[in-house]
Every structure is written in structure tokens, then in C-alpha cells.
Amino acid sequence: MNPDTSLGNAPVFAVKDLDVHYGSSLALKGVSMEIHPRRITAIIGPSGCGKSTLIRCFNRMNELIPGARVSGEILYHGENIYAPGVDPVMVRRRIGMVFQRPNPFPKSIYENVAFGAKINGYKGDMDELVERSLRRAALWDEVKNELKKSALDLSGGQQQRLCIARAIAVEPDVILMDEPASALDPIATVRIEDLMQELKKDYSIIIVTHNMQQAARVSDETAFLYTEVDEKTSARWGIMVEFGETSNIFTKPTDKRTEDYVSGRFG
Amino acid sequence: MRDTFHKELESLDQDVVRMGALVEQSTLMVTTALIESDKELAEKVKRGDQEIDDLFMDMEKRALTVLAQQAPVAGDLRLIVAILRVINDLERAGDLTFNIARMVEEGDFGQPRLKPVKSIVSELGNAAAHLMGRAIDAWAAKDEAQCAEIATEDDEIDELHSVLLEKLVEMKGDNALALGVRLALVGRYFERIGDHAVNMGERARYFLTGNEEHLS
Numbered sequence: 001m002n003p004d005t006s007l008g009n010a011p012v013f014a015v016k017d018l019d020v021h022y023g024s025s026l027a028l029k030g031v032s033m034e035i036h037p038r039r040i041t042a043i044i045g046p047s048g049c050g051k052s053t054l055i056r057c058f059n060r061m062n063e064l065i066p067g068a069r070v071s072g073e074i075l076y077h078g079e080n081i082y083a084p085g086v087d088p089v090m091v092r093r094r095i096g097m098v099f100q101r102p103n104p105f106p107k108s109i110y111e112n113v114a115f116g117a118k119i120n121g122y123k124g125d126m127d128e129l130v131e132r133s134l135r136r137a138a139l140w141d142e143v144k145n146e147l148k149k150s151a152l153d154l155s156g157g158q159q160q161r162l163c164i165a166r167a168i169a170v171e172p173d174v175i176l177m178d179e180p181a182s183a184l185d186p187i188a189t190v191r192i193e194d195l196m197q198e199l200k201k202d203y204s205i206i207i208v209t210h211n212m213q214q215a216a217r218v219s220d221e222t223a224f225l226y227t228e229v230d231e232k233t234s235a236r237w238g239i240m241v242e243f244g245e246t247s248n249i250f251t252k253p254t255d256k257r258t259e260d261y262v263s264g265r266f267g
Numbered sequence: 268m269r270d271t272f273h274k275e276l277e278s279l280d281q282d283v284v285r286m287g288a289l290v291e292q293s294t295l296m297v298t299t300a301l302i303e304s305d306k307e308l309a310e311k312v313k314r315g316d317q318e319i320d321d322l323f324m325d326m327e328k329r330a331l332t333v334l335a336q337q338a339p340v341a342g343d344l345r346l347i348v349a350i351l352r353v354i355n356d357l358e359r360a361g362d363l364t365f366n367i368a369r370m371v372e373e374g375d376f377g378q379p380r381l382k383p384v385k386s387i388v389s390e391l392g393n394a395a396a397h398l399m400g401r402a403i404d405a406w407a408a409k410d411e412a413q414c415a416e417i418a419t420e421d422d423e424i425d426e427l428h429s430v431l432l433e434k435l436v437e438m439k440g441d442n443a444l445a446l447g448v449r450l451a452l453v454g455r456y457f458e459r460i461g462d463h464a465v466n467m468g469e470r471a472r473y474f475l476t477g478n479e480e481h482l483s
Contacts, residue, residue, distance in 0.1 A: 213338055250340040252477030262340045264269040 010077070012037050012174055012204045013058060018072035020053050020062060026237040027053050031072075033223055033243050035174070040196060040205045042215035042246065045225035046261065050238025051208045054225065055176050058206060059095040060088035076174075093120055096167025100179040102159035104151035104166070109134075109143050112151045112162055116170040129169055136202075137165035138195050157188025161195065168203075175199065177207040181214065193218050212262055215246065222249040224258045272337045279329060279350050286322050286357045287403035287467070289315065291396050293364040294460055298392025300368060301453065302385055304377035312368035319361035326354050342474070349474040353406070356463040356470075360399065363456040363463075374449050384434050384450060388457075391427040395460040398424060402464040406471045414475065417468030424461035428454050 013035035020028040028050040035041050035058075043051045053062065060081060062068040073080045081091050093116070104112050113130045122129065130147070134140040139161040143149070151162055160180060167175055177196075181189040196205055196218050209215050215222055223243040229236050242249065242258045253259045260266055293315050300308035330351050333339060339347050376385065398420055405413035431454040435447040472481040 212340070216340065251344060253341055259341050263343050264272070 009037060011035060011075075012077065014073075014075040014078075015057075016073040016075070018054075018057060018070065018074065020050070020057065021067075021069040021071075022065065023067040026235065028057075028238045029228070031225075031238075031240045033240060035204055035206060036221065037173075037204050038200055038202070039220040040200050040207060040218055042219035042222045043206065043208045043225060044210070044212060044215045044222060044261075045238070046227065046266070047210070048236070048238075049225040049227045051210075051225055052178055053238065054223075055178055055206055055208045058174070058176055059092045059097055061092070061097065063088055093170055094172050095174045095176060096170060096172045097176040097178070098160065098163050098167055098180050101183050102156055102163050104154070104159050104162050106150070106152055108148045109151050109154070109162060110147040113165050113169045116166060120170055133165040133169040134162075136168050136199065137161045138191065138198070139165055155188070157184050157191060160184060160188070160192060164192075164195065164199075168199075172203070174204045174206065177205060179208055179210065182210065189214075216250045219246045222246045224249065224253075224255075224261060226257050226261070269337070272333065272339075273343075275329065275333055276339075276343060276346060279326060279333070280346065282322065282326055283350055283353055283357075284403055284407045286319060286326070286354060287399060287406065289319050289322070290357050290360045290364070290460075291399040291403065293319070293361060294392060294396035294399060294457075297364045297367045297371070298389060298396065298457075300371045301376055301392065302389050304371065304375070306372050309368040309371035313365055313372075316361045316365040316368075319358060323354050323358040323361075327351065330354075342477075345474045345477060349470045352470050353467050356466045360460045360463040363460050367453050367456050370449055370453060374446070376446075376450075378446075380438075380440060381446065381450075384431065384438065387427060387431045387434060388450065388453060391424065391431060391454060391457045394424050394427060395457040395464070398461050398464040399467075402467040402471075405468055409471065409475060411472055411475050414468045414472035415481075418465050421461050421465045424458055428458040 011034040015031055015033045015035075018028065018031040019026065031054060043054055045051050056062045057070060057074060062070060070082055072082075074082060076091070076095070080086070105115060107115070110130055113133050114126050117126065117129055131140060131144075134143065139158060142158060143154070151159065154162060164175070181192045184192065193214065196207070199205060200220075207215075207219065221244065224241050225238045226241045227236050228239050242253060242255045244254075249258060250262060253262065293312055296308055296315070297312045299305065300312060330347055333347055398417065401413070401420065402417050405417060432451060435451050435454075438447050469482055473479070
């Protein structure tokens, strides 16, 4: 796929009536939303409401789970990433992901950053790409003299920033982050949050977080997901209750369920 | 969930009503003290202001603690901010009744020639107290319509204040100027108490709607 990513302020993603099933169980129902360029969008909601399921839809990672099935559309710069014939691997090359537990490759710092670019057939100056990516991830100054050192020798916070550098190196325009700071100490968390504010100048970021204060601090827009239950069968699935400017979600949400959740009246 | 937090919010909310009731009572008492030149009642009003001030300090501290420890958002945040602003208005209104009480103690408002003017002052004081009472009711009920009405009722107080000033200007005789100035100040203080009641209504309305237009 080769979408035109130069569309100014047009949405990066447009999600339309997205359903996700794991086998016969419905996990997520009827989600529709837009992701806007160079903004941070947070996805919040109680445990089990489908936050991680939703974020994994944006780069077709759900398909790595046996029995997972997606219906509806996700348009990435106007092209449906779920259209027949679209290679999910190609999708994942354009849309980077950072996970809850930092997962650097068991390779050097340099190789971690260069790996994805090499696979994508990057022909430019690799040293320059590695440096640029590490600088953008606010890690360069700490590792510039130790690029051959194993990534596994870095601290947790450094490893996570290395994973961000790795994601940036393949030159995506979107970075997905699934609870990127929940395994980190408070200082490392603040550094990741500051980094996100820098990154959003160039990238659109979607972050799943169970930390509401974090969502309130870092994001421009927030999507609140919640669980619906079928009383007869006890089946449960996630729905999107409200989506809007973060300042509004946290000062005057329109839906009572959102108000109750962000106020801690249920979890 | 978060029982401690929400119970504390409720407690602060109720204390706003309590503080407002003290201010309303103080305003009524000082009006009576003025009309009847009752210096003992004036002294009671002054002592009562200490209770208002103590409650203000206690509530401010508790509200700041909630902000620091609980990170309230949405309606809870608007409520805490409304409480912080409103207790300020109520504390100032309490100070104004104190000022009036001091003037009753120091002045001689018992003179017969002041009778026509004092009836307007009495109306003004009672109107201010009544408006404060309406503001407390609107706060307690969290009723948007009631909150919206408070602002319009302030007009009656403004009108009475204007009439008072006209009458004071016409006063003649010994010490007319000194007495006139003191009563003009009293009138101004009552009018300001009315303004604080209006502020309370506006803050309650903003808490309910989250609409910034309701702040002015």
C-alpha cells in the first residue's frame, strides 16, 4: 500500500463501524472515530473494555492472535488497511508500535534502530538515520559513545526510548503506544511523556493508558471505551462511549458513564 | 469507589451552605442592629464573623488537600473550584457585615431625623440577606434555573442603593455630611453583599453546566 501521506489536516485514520471478534466472542462493537494528524489521542477505559484490541487494529496486529476477525473499515490516509489484497506486514512497516514492556532485540543499540530500516530496504546513510532516530527519542546523548553495547544492558526507561527510536527509524507517520510507561518508574514515565510532546510535532500518536492522569496530561483527544453486557448470556464487548477534546472529557464530559469513570465512581 | 474523596466533597458542599447561612444571619442581624442602634447586637455580629473566618480557613485547607491528593476531574473539579471561589465571596460578605457592625458601635444612628433614610437602609439590608438566602438555596438545590434568577434579583438591591444615595445627598443639619458618608458606606456594603450572592449563583451555575458563558 502506498497512501498519500501529504494530506495536510485530513484525518490520518478514519475508523468506521469496527467490530472485532475473537472466535465467536465479540470483543469490540461498532467503533467509529478519527485520528487527527500531529495530535496525541488517548484511549481510556476500564480493564477488559477493548483498549488494546482497538489499538492493535490500527496496524493489524490482532491478526497475530488465532481466531481474531475484524470487520468494518480503517482508512489510513484514505486507504482501507483491511481491504482484500493489503499485506498486513506492509501496514506494520508504516505504523510503528511500542509496547508496555520494552522489547528491544537482543542486539546492539545501533542494530536495534537500524534493523527495521534495513528490512525496508533503506538506501540512505544508516549512521545518520540511527543518530537522527536516537536524537528524536531523546536517547542519543546517553548512548552515543556506546552504540555497540547490547540494548539489554540499558535501563527500562532507556530501553523504552530505544524502542521508540526503533519505531521512528522506519519513518512512519503514526506511532502506536500500548501502555508505554506502565512498567517504568515515575521519572522515566515523565521523560516518555515529555518525549511524546516533542514527537507529536512530527507524528500522530495513539496511546492506550489505564492512567487517567497521564491521558489528561499528554493527550489532545481522548476516546473513552466501556463494556456493554448482554444480561441473558453475560457476553461482554467494548463500545466507544465518548470521543472528544481531552480538556472537555476531563472538565465537562457529555456522557454520564464518562463522567463516572473519570471521576472514579466506577472502574 | 473513592468513598473518602466523594464523602469529603459532599461535606465541603454542605459546609458552603452552612457558611452561607451564617452570612445570611449576620446580614439580618446587622441590619436590625443598625435600625435599632443596638450596639450589643452589633458586637454579636462582630464575634460571629470570627466563626465565618474560621470556617473559611478550614474549608480552604480541606479543598486544597482534595486538589493535591485526589486530582479531581470533570464535575468534581468544577465543584471544588466553585467551592474555593464561593467561600471567598462568603468570607468577604462576612467581613462586610463586620464593617457595618463596627460602624453601628462607633456611630449614632439613633437620631430621629435619620428615620426616612433608615427605612431604605432596612430594606436594603433585608434585600441583601434575602438574596444571600436565595443563593444558598440555589447552591443547595443545584438548580440551574434558580441560579440564573439570582443575577436578575440583584437589580432590586442596586435600585435601593441608588435611592439611598439620593436621599443621603439631600440630608441637612449638623453633621449631615459625616452621617451621610457613613450611611453611604453602609449602603455600599449591603450592595456588595448582594454582589457576592450573585457571584455564588454564577459559580453554582457554571458548576452545573460547565459553560463558561455562565461565569459572567
